[in-house]
Amino acid sequence: MKTNELDSLIFADMLRQGAASLSKDKKVINDLNVFPIPDGDTGDNMLMTLKAGCLAIQDHLGTLSEVASAASSGMLLGARGNSGVILSRIFAGLAKGLKDVIVADTQSFAKAMEAAVMEAYKAVPVPVEGTIITVLREGAAGANASSDLNHYFETLLEAMQTSLDHTPELLQVLKDAGVVDSGGAGLLSIFRGMNDALNGKIFHEEIEPTATAPVPTVELDKFDENSILEFGYCTEFLLRLMRSKVDLDTFDEAVIIDYLNKVGESVVAFREGTIVKVHVHTFTPGMILNEMQKYGEFLTLKIENMALQHHQSTNQNNASFKLPPKQYGVVTVASGEGLINAFREIGADEVIAGGQTMNPSTQDFLEAFAKINAQHILVFPNNKNIKMAADQAAELYKNADIHVLPSTTIGEGYYGIGSIDRDNTNAEEVIDSVTEIMQSVVTGMVSTAIRNAEGDHVSVHTGDYVGYSGKQLLSDSPNRETAAKALVERLGAASRDVMLVFFGEDVPQNKAESLVADLQTQYKNLEIMLNNGAQPVYDYIFVLC
Amino acid sequence: MTFFSDTDCDITPKECAAYGIKLISMPYTVGDQVIYPYIDFDEFDSHKFYDMLRAGTMPTTSAMSEEAYIQHFEPEFAAGNDILYVHFSSGTSNTFTIMNQAVEKLKAKYPERKFYSIDTLGITALSYNIVLEAADLYKAGKTAEEIVAWAKVEVPKFPMYFFADDLKFFRRSGRVSGLAATMGGFIGIRPIIYLNDEGKMVSIGKETGRAKAIARLVQYVEDLGEDVKAHRVLIGHSDCPDIAAEAERQLKEKFGQDLNVITNVVNPTIGSHCGPNAIGICFHAKHR
Numbered sequence: 001m002k003t004n005e006l007d008s009l010i011f012a013d014m015l016r017q018g019a020a021s022l023s024k025d026k027k028v029i030n031d032l033n034v035f036p037i038p039d040g041d042t043g044d045n046m047l048m049t050l051k052a053g054c055l056a057i058q059d060h061l062g063t064l065s066e067v068a069s070a071a072s073s074g075m076l077l078g079a080r081g082n083s084g085v086i087l088s089r090i091f092a093g094l095a096k097g098l099k100d101v102i103v104a105d106t107q108s109f110a111k112a113m114e115a116a117v118m119e120a121y122k123a124v125p126v127p128v129e130g131t132i133i134t135v136l137r138e139g140a141a142g143a144n145a146s147s148d149l150n151h152y153f154e155t156l157l158e159a160m161q162t163s164l165d166h167t168p169e170l171l172q173v174l175k176d177a178g179v180v181d182s183g184g185a186g187l188l189s190i191f192r193g194m195n196d197a198l199n200g201k202i203f204h205e206e207i208e209p210t211a212t213a214p215v216p217t218v219e220l221d222k223f224d225e226n227s228i229l230e231f232g233y234c235t236e237f238l239l240r241l242m243r244s245k246v247d248l249d250t251f252d253e254a255v256i257i258d259y260l261n262k263v264g265e266s267v268v269a270f271r272e273g274t275i276v277k278v279h280v281h282t283f284t285p286g287m288i289l290n291e292m293q294k295y296g297e298f299l300t301l302k303i304e305n306m307a308l309q310h311h312q313s314t315n316q317n318n319a320s321f322k323l324p325p326k327q328y329g330v331v332t333v334a335s336g337e338g339l340i341n342a343f344r345e346i347g348a349d350e351v352i353a354g355g356q357t358m359n360p361s362t363q364d365f366l367e368a369f370a371k372i373n374a375q376h377i378l379v380f381p382n383n384k385n386i387k388m389a390a391d392q393a394a395e396l397y398k399n400a401d402i403h404v405l406p407s408t409t410i411g412e413g414y415y416g417i418g419s420i421d422r423d424n425t426n427a428e429e430v431i432d433s434v435t436e437i438m439q440s441v442v443t444g445m446v447s448t449a450i451r452n453a454e455g456d457h458v459s460v461h462t463g464d465y466v467g468y469s470g471k472q473l474l475s476d477s478p479n480r481e482t483a484a485k486a487l488v489e490r491l492g493a494a495s496r497d498v499m500l501v502f503f504g505e506d507v508p509q510n511k512a513e514s515l516v517a518d519l520q521t522q523y524k525n526l527e528i529m530l531n532n533g534a535q536p537v538y539d540y541i542f543v544l545c
Numbered sequence: 546m547t548f549f550s551d552t553d554c555d556i557t558p559k560e561c562a563a564y565g566i567k568l569i570s571m572p573y574t575v576g577d578q579v580i581y582p583y584i585d586f587d588e589f590d591s592h593k594f595y596d597m598l599r600a601g602t603m604p605t606t607s608a609m610s611e612e613a614y615i616q617h618f619e620p621e622f623a624a625g626n627d628i629l630y631v632h633f634s635s636g637t638s639n640t641f642t643i644m645n646q647a648v649e650k651l652k653a654k655y656p657e658r659k660f661y662s663i664d665t666l667g668i669t670a671l672s673y674n675i676v677l678e679a680a681d682l683y684k685a686g687k688t689a690e691e692i693v694a695w696a697k698v699e700v701p702k703f704p705m706y707f708f709a710d711d712l713k714f715f716r717r718s719g720r721v722s723g724l725a726a727t728m729g730g731f732i733g734i735r736p737i738i739y740l741n742d743e744g745k746m747v748s749i750g751k752e753t754g755r756a757k758a759i760a761r762l763v764q765y766v767e768d769l770g771e772d773v774k775a776h777r778v779l780i781g782h783s784d785c786p787d788i789a790a791e792a793e794r795q796l797k798e799k800f801g802q803d804l805n806v807i808t809n810v811v812n813p814t815i816g817s818h819c820g821p822n823a824i825g826i827c828f829h830a831k832h833r
Contacts, residue, residue, distance in 0.1 A: 342731075345728075345731070346728045346731045346732075347728050414731075414732065415732050417728070418727060418728040418729060418731050418732040418734075419727050419728075419729065419732065419734070420727060420728075421725045421726055421727050422726040422727070423725070423726040424725075424726075496754075497733065497752075497753040497754030497756060497757050498732065498733030498734075498753055498754040500732065500733070524756075525754070525756035526754070526756070527733050527754040527755045527756065529731075529732075529733060545732065545733065545753055545754075
């Protein structure tokens with residue numbers, strides 16, 4: 001079957017089939033890991049990003065241009081991890097290239113691919129060849145644009161495959177690990193799926209909204225039998241206006257808005273067709289519900305006691321009155337209950353659940369920003385693979401000055417947040433001093449090796465405990481605490497003043513305590529502060545200053 | 546002449562008895578319970594008290610009433626005794642405004658009686674050191690005027706430098722100026738604080754980690770010290786004897802084993818403001 005025209009329906013199918021293909025390949029792609037420690041899973045990140053795009057066009061009818069643009073917006077917000085952010089920018093470029101195109105032929109699609117290449121290169125501050133952007137660029141360059149779309153895709157895939165195979169020649173780390181670039185592999189998988197759809201081979205499953213950040217746990221104890229209802233209920237619903245109850249043509253939703261303003265606060269209500277979407281804070285949700293049934297019936301309904309709604313019941317945006325913005329708000333990323341609490345305790349307003357193996361999306365950052373009423377929001381991503389999504393969110397957010405700080409580890413983030421001088425109104429000074437203190441910190445981690453590897457200092461064996469800092473493998477032992485002690489020594493504990501220790505969810509407290517006691521004996525002048533981080537993946541995180 | 550001091554100066558009833566000093570108990574409040582040291586308990590169980598703070602209790606302190614001061618002082622005036630009161634820094638509490646009102650009333654009632662006071666411009670170990678010096682003079686038969694004259698010269702010569710693990714206590718009490726609004730306590734950053742010539746607490750820098758912070762305190766003794774060995778060196782701590790012992794070890798290494806070091810535990814009323822794991826050194830110096 002020859003296809004010379006690509007319309008919005010085919011394009012939508014191609015995206016969904018791309019996601020289906022990536023879903024099938026994601027484990028293999030996740031395993032294309034140059035570092036022997038569980039890492040930001042490229043396959044998962046790209047898949048979740050692409051699925052966010054697919055969800056955005058689920059019920060979308062329109063031209064190719066409109067659908068491509070809607071998918072791109074969805075991906076922009078859903079982007080997770082650096083590979084996800086780059087993927088979202090690739091599709092943003094594609095959408096730009098398809099602007100005003102109702103139906104694409106080979107030439108116009110090929111041109112759009114060139115726009116995608118340009119956008120992808122712009123997405124990364126320092127483009128590194130041998131990665132996803134190389135595979136995209138060389139693929140687009142090698143595709144035959146003077147034929148039908150099927151042939152275009154065929155040659156595109158061939159060129160991408162050749163480019164992907166070549167990535168270890170461009171990047172030494174890939175060669176050392178004996179793998180090809182995982183982002184490039186993900187991109188190829190997506191385009192293979194897209195090609196299948198183009199050729200009528202459609203076998204994808206329904207796209208489910210996947211694992212966005214875990215729902216924050218509701219702390220029921222925040223409102224007990226002695227509590228006073230201080231904040232009321234956050235009440236949200238979709239109301240379908242009913243023909244049997246109101247005259248749909250003449251009904252003015254201002255009636256509803258006026259009523260809500262009388263009985264509640266923080267009213268947001270708007271109408272789309274016959275649906276009225278309502279958000280209101282009220283002490284008497286029942287009254288509102290009864291009133292609303294005069295006009296219509298509920299499609300969805302959510303009522304939450306605002307004392308429990310968030311971990312901080314004092315969260316300013318939840319209060320029924322507006323406070324002036326504070327000088328500094330702090331958003332960070334961590335996983336593990338203890339670590340999340342530690343971050344809150346040291347002054348983070350919002351801790352996005354995530355980290356090494358679960359990279360938060362741009363949307364997650366935007367939601368966190370929206371919960372904070374501050375002039376400046378300082379963002380500590382604590383991971384190189386999360387920074388791009390944070391940067392992307394920073395560009396999109398308009399209600400505060402967002403500053404993404406270069407924290408690449410939990411330790412740097414914790415130290416940085418702890419050193420924010422909240423009385424200093426000069427944000428630039430504060431950021432400089434926090435950045436400086438973060439640079440003075442070294443962080444080391446103990447985790448389990450997922451494969452053999454050769455470091456400069458040690459040979460790492462699958463299943464061993466491995467101590468490392470950045471990309472440097474520093475210790476290896478079948479015994480966790482032995483690996484930890486060797487790591488601490490290699491990190492230069494003898495000449496440091498303070499060491500924070502966060503022990504992970506798999507480490508019994510008494511083991512951590514006895515490790516600290518041993519280390520204290522060995523390093524008399526080192527002040528060691530032990531914290532139960534209960535984090536996954538890392539058995540120990542050491543932060544030395 | 547009757548010599549008064551107060552529990553914020555760390556002196557205990559036992560020592561007061563030995564010197565013939567009358568002790569004013571400065572209250573603190575836990576929950577809704579007002580506690581007067583050495584009235585509501587005989588021995589200060591410091592470990593238990595500071596552990597309670599570690600567990601999250603934040604006691605408060607309050608000024609005494611005019612009536613309470615009158616009850617302390619009037620019997621002395623009535624018996625024909627003058628009063629010398631060596632007290633903790635008036636710059637850290639408004640209790641002295643109330644005391645002055647009480648004294649004014651008593652003076653009107655007993656015009657022939659004299660009330661002398663010495664503001665140690667300090668708290669805990671600093672005040673303790675000065676109280677002990679003044680008490681030595683008192684015991685040696687010096688008059689109130691002589692002791693007051695001595696204090697005028699000597700009080701500015703007793704500095705105290707200190708640091709604390711957990712700054713939330715200081716922050717809440719709002720009595721330290723120059724303290725950066727960071728969460729430094731969690732990451733081992735220790736602001737170094739001293740009591741200035743007005744008896745106010747001022748942060749003058751910070752160190753990373755306890756070891757460096759202790760070394761800096763000892764360094765101050767070396768740099769500022771004057772006739773250090775001719776006086777007591779007071780190490781006050783809030784339930785961190787190990788840190789105090791390390792400071793003592795370093796001091797004796799520098800000044801000799803015969804250095805007269807006295808280690809004492811910070812009283813609970815001041816402890817309510819500095820929290821557990823604070824340590825300070827008070828010594829005789831060129832200036833504060």
